[in-house]
Amino acid sequence: MKKNILDLFLEKVLNVPLWIKQVIYLKLGNEMKEMACEDFLRNHPDDIFSTFVPTLTFKGKTELTERKCGLDNNIYNFLQGCANEYSMLEISVNTFLSMEEVAKYYELCLEQNFIKVPESKEIHAMAGYIAGKFRTGEYFKQKGVISVDQLQQAILANRDAQEAGSPQKFGEILIQLGFVTEDDIKALVVLKEEAKKRFILDYNTVPKPETTFSDDSQKYEEEIANLKDENLKLKRKMLQLLELVKRNGHQ
Structure with a gap:
């Protein structure tokens, strides 16, 4: 595991003068509004x-x-991050993984009982959604926003729309039924797409840590190439596991 440089990066950002912080705050605030994430961040930190x-x-x-x-190795890197009491974001930054990939390792480790089940329904639901385990309707059910009966009602409405030749996205069905708002769906879709992106900090942009990082670009x-190769191997293993589960389900 690399030394956690996220705190170094944030420390540098937070040490800028107030007049720069004000501009950053305004720009981030406007972006959060556009992504429909502002209310959730304020009410459910x-x-x-x-x-x-x-x-x-x-x-x-x-x-x-x-x-x-x-x-x-990526799984052990994830477990090491947990041992270091890193947040999901810190694990992502220190392993060069996207949040989607981190969520998949989280779900895998949760299934293997390597990590404890979170108390928060939102954390559980969001992890499953980002990892691709839960679809939109299941996410809101796991979160406690809709009931099992409401989810079934939405599934039937979606099926009726398809049979009528006017298929709709499941999120649109949930909105029409009044179970969720447009902002709920918009924020969820944006977060799903953003979770696929990688965020790699440039060591040159942060103060020098106690441990000097190698400047060898080739290494x-x-x-990064090794991490990509390991990710590919894990995806193949997961596909094989899913295929095995499907076969057992048909027997």
Whole structure:
């Protein structure tokens, strides 16, 4: 794991003069409004997935130490981030992974009982949604916004629309039924797309840490290439696992 440079980056940003902070605040505020994220950030600051800090179970700590399962290195990097008490965002920055990839490792580790189940319904629902485990309707059900009956009602309405030759997106059906708002759907769609992006901090933009990072660009490129290769292997393993589950389901 790389040294956590996110705090160094934020420290530099937060140390700018007030008149620069005001401009940053205004620009970010306008962008959050456009993305329909402002109300959620203001009213549910503890339920933001990127700031959530996952906790290792005893099984997770043991696997991180002994590595008996022979898992992908990215999974061990994720577990190490949990051991360091990093947030999901910090794990993403320190492993060069997108938030979508981090969410998938989170779900995998949760299924293996390597990390504890979060108390927040929003964290659980958002992790599953970003990772692709939950679709729109299931996300809102897991979050507690709609009931099982309301989800079933939306599914039937969606089916009727398709049979009538006027298919609609599931989010539009939920809006028409009055179960969620347009802003709810807009914020969810934007977050899903943004989660696919990688955010790699340039070490030259932050103050020098106690540990000096290598300036060897070739090693840096090789490390990223190795991470991509490991991601590809994990995706193949997950596809094989899904195929096995499907086969068992048809038996």
